[in-house]
């Protein structure tokens with residue numbers, strides 16, 4: 001879809017905090033997004049005045065507050081707490097450690113559940129992709145997956161495991177993955193795109 005970004009600005013609202021406002025040519029009305037790090041973005045179609053945006057946000061302040069609480073709780077449930085800091089060596093070590101503790105057993109379980117066979121799991125520090133699968137059915141996962149919510153870690157694992165059946169991104173691959181993830185492939189991919197790998 002063609003999405004033209006027009007302008008962004010920030011605004012500080014009592015009781016809500018800082019919000020980022022983004023104008024999109026294709027937006028319909030106004031939409032509030034509470035991100036995983038509890039930052040808040042409002043998107044709207046062009047031509048909506050600042051005071052209208054402020055009024056809209058105030059009207060939804062209790063919803064925003066609840067959404068922020070949910071995000072904070074979700075972060076606590078993650079294998080590793082979320083961090084917004086630039087990646088430093090200590091952070092990478094922490095993520096690798098968490099990955100080594102969590103992923104081998106998790107990959108084994110997911111593979112078992114869907115009757116998929118892989119050879120070796122390797123954990124790397126790739127910052128360009130979450131995972132990969134070789135023709136020898138070796139699975140590589142980036143330790144940065146540990147920053148994802150659990151359901152998306154499973155989704156990344158499942159994606160790579162499906163490559164043990166189809167070594168491409170063809171129709172059959174997507175059909176298999178989509179079926180295995182309860183027909184939520186599109187949704188999960190959309191969610192995944194909201195996370196940066198680095």
Ligand SMILES: [Zn+2]
Pocket residue numbers: 159163168169
């Ligand atoms: Zn793939």
